Each structure stands twice: as C-alpha cells, then as structure tokens.
Amino acid sequence: MILCATCGKENVSTGSFCHGCGNDLRMSSGPRRVATVRTASPPFAFSPPGEAKACVVCRTPIPDGFAFCGACGTPVEANVATQRSGTMFFHAQETPRAKLVGIEPDGSEGAIWSLDGDEAFAGRSAGPVLLPDDPYVSPKHCRFFYQAGKLHVQDLESTNGIYRRVRGETVLQPGDQLRLGRQLLRIEPMEPAPTQAADGTRMWGSPDPGYRARLIQLLEGGGFGEVFPLEAGDNLVGREVGDVTFPGDRFVSGRHAVVSVAVDGVRIRDLGSSNGTFVRLAAPTSLEPGDAILIGARLLRVELR
Amino acid sequence: MGDSGTTLPLRDESTPIGRATGSLRLSADDTLPGLAATFTYREGRLFLRDEGGASGVFVRLAAPAILGESDDFSIGDKLLRFLGKVPATPPATSGSTRLLGSARSGNGPLLRLQVMHLGGIPGRVFAKPGPIRIGRALGEILFADDPFVSARHCEIDLDPAGAILRDLGSSNGTFLRLPKGGERELRPGDTIRLGRNVFRLE
Numbered sequence: 221m222i223l224c225a226t227c228g229k230e231n232v233s234t235g236s237f238c239h240g241c242g243n244d245l246r247m248s249s250g251p252r253r254v255a256t257v258r259t260a261s262p263p264f265a266f267s268p269p270g271e272a273k274a275c276v277v278c279r280t281p282i283p284d285g286f287a288f289c290g291a292c293g294t295p296v297e298a299n300v301a302t303q304r305s306g307t308m309f310f311h312a313q314e315t316p317r318a319k320l321v322g323i324e325p326d327g328s329e330g331a332i333w334s335l336d337g338d339e340a341f342a343g344r345s346a347g348p349v350l351l352p353d354d355p356y357v358s359p360k361h362c363r364f365f366y367q368a369g370k371l372h373v374q375d376l377e378s379t380n381g382i383y384r385r386v387r388g389e390t391v392l393q394p395g396d397q398l399r400l401g402r403q404l405l406r407i408e409p410m411e412p413a414p415t416q417a418a419d420g421t422r423m424w425g426s427p428d429p430g431y432r433a434r435l436i437q438l439l440e441g442g443g444f445g446e447v448f449p450l451e452a453g454d455n456l457v458g459r460e461v462g463d464v465t466f467p468g469d470r471f472v473s474g475r476h477a478v479v480s481v482a483v484d485g486v487r488i489r490d491l492g493s494s495n496g497t498f499v500r501l502a503a504p505t506s507l508e509p510g511d512a513i514l515i516g517a518r519l520l521r522v523e524l525r
Numbered sequence: 526m527g528d529s530g531t532t533l534p535l536r537d538e539s540t541p542i543g544r545a546t547g548s549l550r551l552s553a554d555d556t557l558p559g560l561a562a563t564f565t566y567r568e569g570r571l572f573l574r575d576e577g578g579a580s581g582v583f584v585r586l587a588a589p590a591i592l593g594e595s596d597d598f599s600i601g602d603k604l605l606r607f608l609g610k611v612p613a614t615p616p617a618t619s620g621s622t623r624l625l626g627s628a629r630s631g632n633g634p635l636l637r638l639q640v641m642h643l644g645g646i647p648g649r650v651f652a653k654p655g656p657i658r659i660g661r662a663l664g665e666i667l668f669a670d671d672p673f674v675s676a677r678h679c680e681i682d683l684d685p686a687g688a689i690l691r692d693l694g695s696s697n698g699t700f701l702r703l704p705k706g707g708e709r710e711l712r713p714g715d716t717i718r719l720g721r722n723v724f725r726l727e
Binding site: 344355356357358359378379380402403404405410411421422423424425426427428429431437438439440441442443444445446447448449468469516517 | 544555556557558578579580581602603604611612614615622623624625626627628629630635637639640641642643644645646647648649650651652720721
C-alpha cells in the first residue's frame with residue numbers, strides 16, 4: 221500500500237500514479253509510507269471494488285470510483301468521454317445517471333437513492349432523498365441536478381449546508397467551513413502586520429509568531445470555541461499531536477490533515493484519515509463518482525448507476 | 526525578573542512614568558507610550574494610575590481577583606485576555622432544524638482565553654470548562670516554551686461572583702491589568718509591570 225503524498229489516497233504498491241489525484245507516485249520523495257493507524261471511530265470506505273473499467277490509453281483496469289488511471293495517470297473523465305463517443309453506449313446522447321448511497325455510522329451501506337430525473341430534492345420533508353430522522357437536515361435542504369452531463373448539487377439556503385470530502389489538495393477561500401471528526405471550523409485570513417498606535421508604540425504582548433490565517437471552532441448550539449492561528453507553511457491537524465489538535469475527539473485521526481498557508485492561498489489536504497475532511501460547498505458544484513458528501517449528519521456517496 | 530536593576534525613587538507628590546515624558550524615563554521600551562502611568566501620594570498612601578497607553582499597567586496579584594470580559598493578565602512573557610464565557614448548551618427545540626457545531630466537552634459553560642501577541646495580534650483561543658489551570662508542565666493550558674511560567678502557575682474558575690483568577694504560588698507571579706484610566710492603591714512589596722519593565726515597590 222502506498223499513500224499518496226498529495227491526497228492521502230491508498231494505492232496498490234504496483235501503481236505509478238495515484239488513483240485519487242493522478243499524482244506521480246514514483247516522484248514521491250522519502251520512504252513510501254504505510255497506511256496510518258485507524259481510529260476507534262467507524263471507518264467508512266470509498267467505492268467498494270466494483271466493475272473495473274479499462275483505461276483507453278494503456279488498457280489497465282481502473283476500479284470504480286477512481287479519478288485517474290493508476291498506471292499511466294490518464295484522467296478517467298477522458299476515459300468516460302472516449303468511451304461515450306465510442307460504441308459502448310447504445311443511447312450515446314443520454315447523460316449517465318447517478319445514485320446516492322447512504323453510509324451508516326458503522327460504515328455499512330444503507331439506503332440507495334437513484335437520481336433518474338433531471339432534478340431531485342433532498343431534505344427532512346422533501347424527497348426523493350428523504351432524511352426525516354436527522355435534526356441537522358433542513359426541511360428542503362438541497363437540490364441535485366444534471367448539467368453538461370454531470371451531477372451537480374446546490375444548497376437551498378439550508379441551515380447547515382453541504383460538505384464534500386476532500387480528495388487531493390483543495391483551495392480554501394476566506395470564510396470556508398470545514399468538518400472533520402466532530403468539529404466544525406471556519407478559516408479566516410489574518411492581518412500579518414503588527415498594529416501600531418498613532419504615537420508609534422506597539423501594544424506589549426507575547427512574542428509575535430507571524431500568523432497568516434486562523435481556524436475558528438464553531439460550537440454546537442452556537443458561539444465560538446477555540447481559535448487556532450496558522451503560521452505560513454504546513455500546519456498539521458491531528459487528535460493529540462500537531463498545530464491544531466482536538467484531544468477529546470476520537471473521530472479525528474492521529475494525523476488527520478494538513479492546512480498549507482502560502483502567499484497565493486490556503487490549501488487543505490487529508491492525510492488518509494479514517495473519517496475524512498469535508499469542505500462546505502459554497503456554490504452549485506459538480507460531483508464525481510466516489511465523492512462523499514455530508515448533509516446534516518448523514519454521509520452519502522455518489523456512484524454512477 | 527530576579528536581580529534588582531535601576532532604583533527609581535518616588536519622592537514627589539506625583540511621579541509620571543513613560544517613554545518620553547515624566548521623571549522616570551524608559552526610553553528603551555517601544556511598547557510604552559510617552560506617558561504610561563502616574564504614581565501619586567494622597568494622605569500618606571501611594572496610588573498608581575494607568576494613563577491609557579496600549580500596553581497597560583499590570584499589578585501582581587496578591588489575592589484572587591474577579592476577571593471581567595476582555596480583562597488582560599500576564600504570566601511569564603505571555604499576555605492573556607479573558608474573553609468571557611460561552612453559556613451552557615441551550616436545550617434542543619424539537620421540530621426546527623438544529624444548528625450544527627463542534628461537539629463540546631460537557632454541557633456546562635466554557636471559559637474562553639486568548640493569547641495576545643506583540644502589537645495586539647490576536648492569537649490562540651482556548652475554550653474549556655472551569656477550572657482551567659495554566660502552567661508550564663501541569664494543567665489544561667500549557668506554555669512549555671516559557672521559562673518564566675511556573676509548572677503550576679495560575680487558575681481560572683467559575684464562581685457565582687464570576688470568573689476568578691488565582692495565582693497558584695508561581696515564582697514570577699500573575700499580573701492583572703488595571704482598567705484603562707483606572708487607579709489602585711499600592712502597598713510595599715507590590716510588583717508592577719509596565720511594558721517590558723517590572724518594578725517592585727519598597
């Protein structure tokens with residue numbers, strides 16, 4: 221097993237390219253890492269080994285739910301496009317339809333919703349993706365629709381939004397919200413320059429470590445909790461060890477994610493955590509097969525039918 | 526802290542102290558305003574008044590004190606600000622959609638404490654249920670890198686009267702900031718902190 225250094229995806233040892241993000245695994249510096257220890261929390265798997273597609277370039281089988289060929293790095297999207305333009309589909313003009321698979325807290329698969337129509341609603345009282353038992357789901361929470369041959373999801377001004385699991389490196393915008401373990405965090409930029417009073421004096425204080433951004437913990441029931449200032453460079457998020465720690469949260473992995481702060485922006489990548497790192501979707505977003513989304517406390521996986 | 530440095534006599538009825546003005550000049554300290562504080566004798570008693578500078582005037586805690594919201598205190602080379610408390614979790618109302626948030630440790634109120642950096646840059650905020658013990662080696666909030674913080678330094682606990690700040694017998698003391706423009710009486714042995722300078726009253 222090789223963990224991709226870019227996105228944390230687990231790849232078979234013989235692959236040259238990461239199945240999750242297409243990163244060249246042969247270029248990874250340092251020893252190839254083994255999978256991290258799982259937490260006590262229920263792990264959930266991405267796509268189970270399904271029907272294998274073959275890469276159009278090198279004919280290597282690609283398991284269902286992977287975005288890139290493990291042997292040559294060709295994006296699966298290119299594969300799909302090529303296959304659709306070929307003779308594989310009888311109705312070549314039809315958009316491939318998706319389904320949502322509910323993942324139970326123990327990691328097993330639960331309800332399955334087929335998204336056959338052009339649009340489908342999800343909510344506590346709106347169907348067909350009906351989630352009546354989750355108090356964190358709004359009555360009419362979000363809308364799924366097809367556009368340009370792809371499944372999209374749109375938040376309908378729900379209370380708690382929609383979150384997608386981070387695959388590869390994801391750029392964060394100021395105000396973006398994250399979920400990991402049982403934590404809800406918001407990222408904000410910080411003014412780097414120390415503020416000076418009009419007379420040229422500076423307020424006395426602890427030495428300035430040069431913070432550039434901060435993660436703010438948003439508490440259950442409202443209000444702000446802890447605040448974690450982030451320095452330029454990599455900031456490790458973990459349960460007990462790191463720059464941003466949540467010692468009481470056993471759903472956070474030991475080494476969970478890395479937030480990189482650079483002049484050109486803030487990025488987050490998951491380090492192969494058991495339960496994933498999720499970013500709130502701010503605008504209507506296209507979903508890929510294998511994407512995992514959180515609606516309220518419900519975890520759903522997107523699969524092609 | 527430790528060896529005595531310069532002795533600054535307080536002979537006059539009123540002695541201003543600061544970077545640029547006053548009979549006690551501390552020109553090397555860029556965290557101090559021109560006029561930082563004034564010592565005044567009244568009826569044989571000595572008072573210290575904050576003159577409103579950004580860095581404030583701190584007096585070493587001799588007895589537990591009540592912390593108000595956004596009160597500053599200092600241990601070692603750390604400046605800490607009490608941000609008040611987060612109330613206990615409100616009971617969930619049935620029917621309406623619940624607001625998602627980070628899980629809390631217990632349902633009781635949380636105390637929020639912020640590290641303030643040079644220049645007023647806001648730093649790490651801790652939110653924990655009381656009592657919060659702060660130290661270099663033992664407690665809920667640790668400053669392992671600060672040699673001027675004692676292993677067990679001070680604690681904050683919630684009391685019916687409010688949040689109480691208490692020194693736990695630290696070597697270098699816990700300093701509470703005077704309210705802006707505030708004044709308090711000093712007694713022999715009191716230690717005060719002005720910017721980077723620490724003075725003991727004799």
